[in-house]
Amino acid sequence: MTEEKTTEPVVTRKDLARVARRNIFGLQLGWNYEKMQGLGYCYTVLPILKKLYKDDPDKMKAALQNHLGFFNTTPAMSHLIVGANTALEEKLKGSDQDAVTGLKTGLMGPFAGVGDTLFVAIYRTLVFSIAAYLALQGQAVGLLIPLIAGFVILYIRYKFTFIGYNQGQRLTTEFGGQLKNLTEAAAILGLTVIGALIPAVIKPVIPLAFNIGKVKLDFQTLLNQIIPGIIPIAIVLFSYWLLGKKKMTSTRLLFILLAIGIILGNLANIVKLF
Amino acid sequence: MTLSIGLIIILTLYVGLAQIDALSAQLGLYSPLFGGMITGLLMGNITIGLLVGGTLQLMILGVATYGGASVPDYLSGSIIGTAYAILSAKGAQYGIGLAVPIGLLLTQLDVLARMSNLFFQHMADRHARTGDYRGVERANLFGIIPWTLSRMIPVFIGLFFGNSVVNLINQYMPAWLMLGLKTAGAILPALGIAILMRYLPLKKFFAFFIIGFVLMAVGGTNMTMMAVALIGLALAAIYMLFKNEFKPAPAGGSPAARTKQNDDDEEVEIDD
Numbered sequence: 001m002t003e004e005k006t007t008e009p010v011v012t013r014k015d016l017a018r019v020a021r022r023n024i025f026g027l028q029l030g031w032n033y034e035k036m037q038g039l040g041y042c043y044t045v046l047p048i049l050k051k052l053y054k055d056d057p058d059k060m061k062a063a064l065q066n067h068l069g070f071f072n073t074t075p076a077m078s079h080l081i082v083g084a085n086t087a088l089e090e091k092l093k094g095s096d097q098d099a100v101t102g103l104k105t106g107l108m109g110p111f112a113g114v115g116d117t118l119f120v121a122i123y124r125t126l127v128f129s130i131a132a133y134l135a136l137q138g139q140a141v142g143l144l145i146p147l148i149a150g151f152v153i154l155y156i157r158y159k160f161t162f163i164g165y166n167q168g169q170r171l172t173t174e175f176g177g178q179l180k181n182l183t184e185a186a187a188i189l190g191l192t193v194i195g196a197l198i199p200a201v202i203k204p205v206i207p208l209a210f211n212i213g214k215v216k217l218d219f220q221t222l223l224n225q226i227i228p229g230i231i232p233i234a235i236v237l238f239s240y241w242l243l244g245k246k247k248m249t250s251t252r253l254l255f256i257l258l259a260i261g262i263i264l265g266n267l268a269n270i271v272k273l274f
Numbered sequence: 275m276t277l278s279i280g281l282i283i284i285l286t287l288y289v290g291l292a293q294i295d296a297l298s299a300q301l302g303l304y305s306p307l308f309g310g311m312i313t314g315l316l317m318g319n320i321t322i323g324l325l326v327g328g329t330l331q332l333m334i335l336g337v338a339t340y341g342g343a344s345v346p347d348y349l350s351g352s353i354i355g356t357a358y359a360i361l362s363a364k365g366a367q368y369g370i371g372l373a374v375p376i377g378l379l380l381t382q383l384d385v386l387a388r389m390s391n392l393f394f395q396h397m398a399d400r401h402a403r404t405g406d407y408r409g410v411e412r413a414n415l416f417g418i419i420p421w422t423l424s425r426m427i428p429v430f431i432g433l434f435f436g437n438s439v440v441n442l443i444n445q446y447m448p449a450w451l452m453l454g455l456k457t458a459g460a461i462l463p464a465l466g467i468a469i470l471m472r473y474l475p476l477k478k479f480f481a482f483f484i485i486g487f488v489l490m491a492v493g494g495t496n497m498t499m500m501a502v503a504l505i506g507l508a509l510a511a512i513y514m515l516f517k518n519e520f521k522p523a524p525a526g527g528s529p530a531a532r533t534k535q536n537d538d539d540e541e542v543e544i545d546d
Contacts, residue, residue, distance in 0.1 A: 026415075228492055
């Protein structure tokens with residue numbers, strides 16, 4: 001890994017730590033539809049640019065414009081890219097801006113793929129769904145879960161800057177493979193939790209009962225004899241199926257679920273009408 | 275109960291801070307869960323806050339800003355919804371029923387904020403051409419203004435007119451809608467869960483999904499989420515074990531040993 005750094009390293013640990021902090025705080029402040037995280041990316045790497053091109057206004061101008069370009073990826077993964085790109089920038093010293101842009105734009109897509117699964121979908125499943133489940137039971141202590149997990153992720157993001165810097169351009173092969181393995185294991189854990197979440201948090205009370213002779217049959221109790229939680233799982237699988245349809249958006253599904261809820265809630269009254 | 279102006283200002287400042295959290299450290303202040311809890315806590319009814327925040331949290335579970343898409347602002351929704359639920363004394367379902375349309379409406383302000391930031395991007399582009407890096411730095415920080423104002427203004431307005439809005443709704447809301455919202459609130463978490471399932475590899479790993487569901491559905495009150503999570507962890511470990519066992523061992527020892535080595539390498543590099 002050391003052979004990549006041909007010259008005396010200019011970028012110090014302190015610089016990298018500074019970049020990591022800026023990355024956490026500033027990456028998305030200037031988010032806009034044209035360059036997305038581009039402005040935040042330039043803000044993040046500014047300490048490095050200042051150090052490398054302080055006495056060279058032309059290179060500074062070129063580097064600033066280059067780093068303001070389009071950028072967008074999962075915030076946690078951006079640290080790896082910033083780290084790797086810092087190593088490259090330090091090596092090339094502005095001699096090849098295309099290589100710097102190439103590394104940046106080449107990594108952001110694949111990394112967003114892994115990152116959105118691991119740091120968004122699975123993270124939310126494990127952290128926020130369990131906290132919300134506890135909240136629905138009236139327990140505020142569950143809110144500690146996202147707080148603690150948030151600090152853990154901050155530490156990981158901080159480390160990612162250094163890992164990216166040290167691995168440089170070889171980042172995708174080795175580290176990417178390790179993250180993929182982790183994602184698979186985490187997905188199994190996440191799906192187990194999601195399955196359990198369904199009967200735990202979706203608890204509609206359907207006020208409908210039939211009188212057969214003298215026996216009063218409660219509709220919901222009847223269904224639960226097949227398997228408990230059959231109504232919640234049916235609603236989720238129906239929603240999942242609908243989401244696979246063309247033209248179905250989450251907002252449309254929201255209105256469908258609202259309508260179903262209002263109908264189910266008034267089922268007893270509706271049945272009386274007939 | 276009424277909302278004091280001091281409380282309105284505190285909640286307005288909170289939503290601004292929470293939006294910065296959403297963009298940067300993501301410690302959780304930005305989540306509807308925290309929004310509901312903090313509003314409930316400050317207004318003296320934390321349970322309602324937890325119920326409103328928890329339900330909205332589950333609804334937004336799978337809805338993420340992938341690639342910068344705008345999503346319903348359920349943070350502001352949970353703050354205003356919790357406040358309305360407590361002001362009206364009609365329970366959490368009432369708050370959820372109001373928070374949903376409020377959150378949907380505020381999606382537009384998120385779009386507006388992201389558009390306003392274009393101005394600062396162009397400002398940064400101009401500074402970059404002259405090599406003024408401090409100007410670029412400033413332009414990025416200015417982005418905080420549209421982001422926070424797009425949340426603080428609606429929350430302030432929503433809370434300031436809270437009492438009048440609640441009175442108006444109570445006057446016109448039919449009984450069947452109130453009854454319907456109770457059930458709707460109980461099934462709306464299906465939305466977030468179903469979307470999340472689309473982003474997880476459900477087709478490949480559906481077996482684990484079934485195990486989780488049956489454990490909780492049949493286990494009922496004897497089962498806890500933590501127990502299911504532990505079983506899930508064990509299943510993941512078993513899966514990785516089998517996956518690695520049946521693969522021909524690559525040179526340099528087992529995959530586990532290789533990973534260990536790499537970790538050590540990184541440590542050494544960082545110390546340089």
